[in-house]
Amino acid sequence: MKLAFKWMGAASLVAVLLAFGSAAWAQGAASAAAGQATPGYTTAEYNAYMAAKNAANPQDKIRLLDEFIAKYNTPALLKYIYGEYYRTYFGLKNYPKTIEYIDKYLGDRLVEAPERLPALVNRAQAYVAGATDAALQTPEMLTKTRDTAAQGLTALAALQKPANATDEQLNTTKKTIGFMFDSVAGIAASYQKEFKAAQTAFKAALVLNPEDATTHYRLGVAYLQDTPPQANDGFWELGRSIALKIQGDAQVRTYLRGRLVQYQQPGCEKSADEEVSQLITLATASPERPADFNIPSAQELQAARDDTNNFLAWLQEGGQHGQVMWLATCGLEYPDVAVRVMEIVPGDAAEKLTLKVFRAPTQEAMEAATAPNMEIHIMGQPEAKRIPKDDFIRFTGTLTGYQPTPFLLTWDESKVNADDIPPETPAPGRRGAAPARPGA
DSSP: OOOOOOOOOHHHHHHHHHHTTOOHHHHHHHHHHTTOOOTTOOHHHHHHHHHHHHOSSHHHHHHHHHHHHHHOOOHHHHHHHHHHHHHHHHHTTOHHHHHHHHHHHHHOTTOOHHHHHHHHHHHHHHHHHHTTSGGGOSHHHHHHHHHHHHHHHHHHHTOOOOTTOOHHHHHHHHHHHHHHHHHHHHHHHHHTTOHHHHHHHHHHHHHHOTTOHHHHHHHHHHHHHSSSOOHHHHHHHHHHHHHTTOTTHHHHHHHHHHHHHHHHOOSSTHHHHHHHHHHHHHHHHOSSOOTTOOOOOHHHHHHHHHOGGGHHHHHHHOHHHHHHHHHHHTTOEEEEEEEEEEEEEEOSSTTEEEEEEEOOSSHHHHHHOOSOSEEEEEESOGGGGGOOTTOEEEEEEEEEEEETTTTEEEEEEEEEOGGGSOOOOOOTTOOSOOOOOTTO
16 A cells, blocks of 8 residues: 655755755855866866756756766766756656666765765655655665665764754754654665564654654554564554544555454454454554553464353453453354343334343353343244243354443344244134143
8 A cells, every 4th residue: 555755845854954064065066056167177068067957947957967978077077967867857756767866976976974964865755755666666776775764864863063053953853854764764674574674663763753644554564564463563553543644544444454354353344343443542542552452363362262161251251351252253153042031022023023131151140130131133033922031042143242331242143942932822712732842
């Protein structure tokens, strides 16, 4: 899934850097433009450079730059030529070419240390903007991108505060740009399937900007794609990205739900919708994952299904045990469940009927009950209306609903064991005795 990143514009970031003393590029370009006698280029070369620099049409500018490269070999001017190339390609949204010429620029021996950081910022921006381009996903490009992001962080750490700037301005600038370099390193590592490195980079980015929804999403994906998946961290980060109103909210919800179903293989998929809602509610209320937060795996759910002795006890307990048992058993059909009938509610059609019943491990507990803890929805068995209140019956049904407080289970597509339904009472005047009830 492709999600958009929002960075400061190229001009804004470079302007910030220049304001903090990285003005070597501007000063050098101004010297060349003024025609100052700098050793290393001729008047003809200078005129060719200026013609390319001043071309208003981007395609004309590219053509003139190509002609300069083809005709001249001028080390003193190459860094300016490369700078014109990459800024022009950036404006044309040709990000592979932008990065190609930024790398040429950074490789020029005449580029001074203060000039490198703005170019590294531009490279990071171009990579983010074009990251899905196949040309930017080659092994060589991904390695280079991680390397230049690391170089950017090193250069940023060395950035000195000028006399006319405050500590707050310096810190804000460093956070903004450091966040971008960390994010780019994480994106490239994710494409390389080096998910632990991606996690480290994204977590570093979130230290600088903890409210960035897209980085939470990227971190969540890196956790879930790791081997083995780090499920609790991954699902929490996805929930946090939604809580922070990520762009493409519906896509992220769909991805989260799909990964949840794949990871858990729950008894009924509607439970995944409930889990997603609960997760987002938690992630909205707190920026930190609760210590007891747990998304049970398919193996945990299967173990709960097999633990028939704790089926009712865990559901009645609620909490983590109740949630695990519900996820494990929702949608499953259970045969011959013994219950006490406490109320019979006619449905809106002759073939529909609801039995409110009580289930407990012992008959004594069922006899002592004063309120139902289950509802059985019966369809196509009108004779079940003959069951008297307080009778004990067995039914087969599909578990479809769970309410922890007050405790109540709902069963659909249910059928009462035919042997437990009283025979029809003969009409008045009809000869012959009613057949004996089974077990009487």
